[in-house]
Amino acid sequence: MKSPSLRIYAIAYLVFLYAPIILLPLFAFNDSKVVQFPLKGVTLEWFRQMAGDAQLGIAVKNSLIIALSSSILSTTLGIFAARASTRFRFPAKGALMGLIMLPMVLPEIIVAMSLLIVLLAIGVKLSLFTIILGHVLVCTPFATAILTSAFQSLDKSLEEAAYDLGETPLSTFRLIILPLVLPGIISAFLICFTISIDEFIVSNFLGSGEAILSVYIFGQFRFPAKVPSMLALGTILVLISICLLTIAEYFRRRGIAKTGGKDTGGFL
Amino acid sequence: MTFSDDKPTMIEFKDVHKYYGDYHALRGINGTIKAGEFFSLLGPSGCGKTTLLRTIAGFEGISSGAVLIDSKSMEGVPANERPTNMVFQSYAIFPHMSVAENVGFGLRKDPRSKAEKARAVEEALEMVGLKGYGGRAAHALSGGQRQRVALARALILKPKVLLLDEPLSALDKKMREHMQVELIKLQRQVGITFILVTHDQEEALVMSDRIAVMFDGEIAQLADPETLYRRPMSKKVADFIGTMNFVPATVLSEAGGQVEVEAKGLGRVMLDATIQPPIKGESPVVGLRPETLTLLYDDQKATERETEGVVDEVIYFGDMTYYDVYLGGTDVEVRLSMRNVPGRPILDVGSKVRVAWSPSALVLFR
Numbered sequence: 239m240k241s242p243s244l245r246i247y248a249i250a251y252l253v254f255l256y257a258p259i260i261l262l263p264l265f266a267f268n269d270s271k272v273v274q275f276p277l278k279g280v281t282l283e284w285f286r287q288m289a290g291d292a293q294l295g296i297a298v299k300n301s302l303i304i305a306l307s308s309s310i311l312s313t314t315l316g317i318f319a320a321r322a323s324t325r326f327r328f329p330a331k332g333a334l335m336g337l338i339m340l341p342m343v344l345p346e347i348i349v350a351m352s353l354l355i356v357l358l359a360i361g362v363k364l365s366l367f368t369i370i371l372g373h374v375l376v377c378t379p380f381a382t383a384i385l386t387s388a389f390q391s392l393d394k395s396l397e398e399a400a401y402d403l404g405e406t407p408l409s410t411f412r413l414i415i416l417p418l419v420l421p422g423i424i425s426a427f428l429i430c431f432t433i434s435i436d437e438f439i440v441s442n443f444l445g446s447g448e449a450i451l452s453v454y455i456f457g458q459f460r461f462p463a464k465v466p467s468m469l470a471l472g473t474i475l476v477l478i479s480i481c482l483l484t485i486a487e488y489f490r491r492r493g494i495a496k497t498g499g500k501d502t503g504g505f506l
Numbered sequence: 507m508t509f510s511d512d513k514p515t516m517i518e519f520k521d522v523h524k525y526y527g528d529y530h531a532l533r534g535i536n537g538t539i540k541a542g543e544f545f546s547l548l549g550p551s552g553c554g555k556t557t558l559l560r561t562i563a564g565f566e567g568i569s570s571g572a573v574l575i576d577s578k579s580m581e582g583v584p585a586n587e588r589p590t591n592m593v594f595q596s597y598a599i600f601p602h603m604s605v606a607e608n609v610g611f612g613l614r615k616d617p618r619s620k621a622e623k624a625r626a627v628e629e630a631l632e633m634v635g636l637k638g639y640g641g642r643a644a645h646a647l648s649g650g651q652r653q654r655v656a657l658a659r660a661l662i663l664k665p666k667v668l669l670l671d672e673p674l675s676a677l678d679k680k681m682r683e684h685m686q687v688e689l690i691k692l693q694r695q696v697g698i699t700f701i702l703v704t705h706d707q708e709e710a711l712v713m714s715d716r717i718a719v720m721f722d723g724e725i726a727q728l729a730d731p732e733t734l735y736r737r738p739m740s741k742k743v744a745d746f747i748g749t750m751n752f753v754p755a756t757v758l759s760e761a762g763g764q765v766e767v768e769a770k771g772l773g774r775v776m777l778d779a780t781i782q783p784p785i786k787g788e789s790p791v792v793g794l795r796p797e798t799l800t801l802l803y804d805d806q807k808a809t810e811r812e813t814e815g816v817v818d819e820v821i822y823f824g825d826m827t828y829y830d831v832y833l834g835g836t837d838v839e840v841r842l843s844m845r846n847v848p849g850r851p852i853l854d855v856g857s858k859v860r861v862a863w864s865p866s867a868l869v870l871f872r
Contacts, residue, residue, distance in 0.1 A: 398565055399598035403612035403663065404586050417602050 259476060266470040273465055284470040291467070297449035301435055304366055304450065308373035309381075309430035315374070316381025316426055317419075323382075324389040335382075342379035349375065350443035357444070364446035372440035377430040384429060384490060388422025421489035428486035432479050513540040515577070516667060516699045517562060522571035524557055524723075531557050532568070533723040539701060539716075541666075544693050546702045546710040549720035550746070558720070559669050559703045564588045576666055591660035592669040595676070597652040599644045599659075605631070606640030608655055612663045630658040633692070650681050661696060670702045674709065686712050707747045711735065719743050735795075739783045741871045744793050751799075751840040752791040753833070757872060767792060767870060771833030771840075772813055775865045782870045790872035796828065798867035799842035801859050803850065808862035815840075817857045827852055831861060 269279035288294060322328070323335050341349055353372050362368060392415065400410040438452040445453060455471065458464040517539040524532035532554050539545045547555035560566040561573055564585030573580045575589060591612070600608050610627040618626070631637055634654035639647075647655065653673060660668055673689075674682045690713055693700045704710050710717050711731040718728040727739045738744035741752065755769040765779040769792045777792075802808060818839060819830035827844050842861065844850070853859065 393596055393598060395594040395596050395598035396600060398585070399592070399594055399600070399659075400611070401585050402563060402565075402590075402592045403659070404615060406586060414600060 262469055262476060263473040265466060266473040268466070271463060271466060273469070284466040287467040288470045293449055294454065294471070297451045297454040300366060300448050301451035304369050304373060304441070305431045305434035307370045308377055308434045309427050311370070311374045312377035312381045312430045313385075313423060313427045315378050316385045316430075317423065319378070319382045320385035320389045323386060324392075325394070338382055339379045341375050342383075346376065346439045350440045353440070354443045364444055366445075366448060368444040368446075369441050369450065372444045373434045373437055376437060376440060377433050380433060381426040381430050384426040385419070385422050388419045388425075388490070392418055421492045425486040425490040428482045428489075432482045432486075435475070436479070513542055515539070516541040516543070516575065517701075518572075518574040518577075519558075520572040520574070522558070522561065522573060523569045524554075524561065524566065525569045531723050532561070535571070535723075535725060537718060537725060537728050539667075539699060541699055542697050544690065544700045544702070544713055544715045546704055546714040546717045547720060548704055548707060548710040548717050548746075551705055553720040554723040555703045555705075555720050556671060559592075559671055559701060562588075562667065562701065563590050563592050563669050589666040590669055591663055591665040591667075592671065593653075593656045593660050593673045595672045597656040597673075597676075599647070599652050599655055601645045603644055604640065605636065605642045605644055605647070605655055608644050609640070609658045609662055611659060626662060627658075630662040633661065633695070634658045635688075649677055650685065653677065653685060657692070661692075661698070665698060667699045667701060670700060672703055672705070674704075675706075682709075689713060711747070719746060721746075737781060737783075737869060738793070740785050741788060741791065741793070744869065744871070749796050749841060750793045751796065752793055752871075753838055753840065755790045755792045755870065755872075757790050757870075765870065767868075769868075771815075771836040771838040772811070772863070773834075775811070775868065777865060777868055777870055782872075786872055788871055790870065793869040793871060794840065794863065794867055796841045796843040798863060799831075799840060800862045801829065801842065801844055801853070802862050806860075806862075808860070810864045811862065813861050813863065815859050815861050817853055817855055817859055820852065820855055822852065829853065829859075831859060833861070 264277065265273050266284055267280050267282070268277045269281040269283070270277075319335070319338050323331065328334075350372065353368075353375070357364065357368055396414055396418070397410055400414045401407065405413065436452060438456065441450045442453050442456070455468055458468050515538045519535045519537050522532050522535040523530070535554075535558060547558055549555045557566055561568050562575070562580075564580065564583060564587075580588060600611065603611070606624070606627050609630050610623055613623045613626065616623060627640060628637070631639055634657050636651065636654050636658065639651070639655075644652075644655065653676075656673070670689075674685050677685060686709060689700070689702075702710070702713060711734075714731055716728065716730050717734055718725045719734065720726065721742060727734060727743045729737075729739075734743070734747055738747060738750070744750040744752075753769045753772060755767045758766040758768055758774070760766070760779055763779050765777050765782065766774060767777060767790070768774050772792070775792075800808075802812065813834050815831040815833050817829050818832055819828075821828040821830075825846060827846055828841055829844065830839050830841050832839050840861075846852070
């Protein structure tokens with residue numbers, strides 16, 4: 239950052255990225271129904287309103303069910319994929335791994351639309367379950383990416399050494415591999431959880447009208463009176479997301495340090 | 507240096523072949539390793555030495571043939587049930603465990619009491635010179651210490667065979683030389699068969715009772731270090747082990763166990779045909795080691811043969827000086843080594859010299 243123009247660019251870039259998010263808590267505590275400057279006074283009214291919203295409670299519960307299920311499923315699938323891609327050679331490996339990672343770059347609206355068409359065509363009723371399926375598809379690439387990095391930093395001779403010292407493949411996995419990739423697993427789980435909670439498009443397409451947090455927030459924005467309490471909710475979500483991502487990154491880094499590897503990539 | 511043949515056989519290879527797809531990694535390995543022997547598999551990278559070691563450990567299957575440990579075929583016996591333990595090139599120290607947990611890892615299913623196991627761990631650590639290190643975190647150890655932990659972890663199970671996969675290659679030169687001696691001592695102390703994989707010929711010569719030199723998936727020669735150094739069976743082995751001068755030669759006649767050779771720059775010489783490598787088909791050369799050639803100073807006389815030459819290059823090593831010398835007005839250049847003793851001057855490039863040598867030190871490759 240030697241050149242002043244680069245410095246200005248960097249600052250402008252950060253402001254552009256984060257200023258809107260800073261506005262969120264600002265207006266969440268602002269004592270006015272209208273979202274505009276100048277700020278009036280400080281109030282907790284919007285948080286109170288939010289807490290009293292029964293429909294929101296249901297949305298949160300549904301979203302938690304979806305996020306927990308889909309992150310557990312995605313992380314499990316991610317473990318299999320990462321283990322397979324780092325340890326074994328099999329035909330069409332590159333193509334298969336590419337297909338697993340593809341939903342990460344495909345426009346989500348396409349994924350959501352195609353899923354909807356397929357599900358309707360085979361006669362599956364839309365429910366929380368179909369949303370979970372969609373989220374697994376969206377989350378698995380992220381879990382696979384994180385876990386591949388965790389499995390890759392694992393020296394193969396560690397497994398061989400345990401095997402050589404009398405352990406079975408199963409006990410080797412439990413005693414050596416699992417403890418060493420556990421930070422990666424936790425990290426993958428938390429990232430998937432965050433993605434699932436935030437996810438809107440798939441939830442909107444594949445839901446059958448149950449209240450889902452992201453869809454619910456979008457719906458509430460139609461009513462100007464509800465906007466400030468949604469900003470309050472948004473503030474809480476941002477805080478939780480930051481916490482989860484920080485914890486995830488902490489575990490990912492600790493995992494790499496534990497196995498003595500070098501840090502290459504990551505999300506933070 | 508020769509290893510006694512009366513020891514029982516510990517490992518036997520019977521025509522072992524290994525394919526990776528189309529790649530023929532092991533091409534008919536035969537040979538035996540004796541109980542209590544320090545055995546080395548030596549060769550350049552890609553020669554199959556590590557693959558062969560891993561077939562003993564059970565990490566690699568074999569395509570055909572048989573590997574026997576203590577007279578029992580290892581076919582279908584997985585690595586965790588073989589009487590072998592391995593020290594890995596990367597040491598494979600479990601990073602999430604303490605030193606003691608690492609060393610005691612193999613005792614998990616041992617029926618002994620906790621206190622007895624702890625004592626065994628402490629004994630193993632003492633044996634490798636790490637007494638009192640048990641409580642340390644494994645990832646905080648130096649390279650040499652990791653190496654010792656890996657040794658202790660493998661030896662605590664009292665295997666019949668200890669396999670060492672390039673165990674010293676990650677250490678610096680001083681530490682490596684130190685560990686070579688330590689490993690020899692350790693092997694004598696525990697009496698377990700050690701099989702070492704190395705690409706470092708010096709390391710193999712220093713440490714081994716016997717060495718199998720491997721090229722391209724085959725054992726080129728299996729012998730004790732001295733035989734390997736003095737009587738290599740092929741030019742390739744001679745070239746790989748130490749330094750060998752090759753002088754073009756013509757075979758003049760062969761009769762009565764004697765072969766007469768005309769070596770360029772050295773002249774006619776009679777060699778004992780019975781001790782020359784039996785492999786034929788190369789264009790004939792005679793090989794001489796640098797230390798079998800001696801510079802003659804002042805009025806020194808050669809005890810056997812003497813040849814004139816001109817110094818082309820002088821390489822000073824402190825304790826030794828290497829001279830590259832053109833022999834007898836030819837373009838044949840040989841390297842010879844002279845110990846630097848007091849009163850023996852280092853010669854200059856271009857000096858005319860006399861070189862003494864002995865026909866018995868020559869090896870004929872033809």
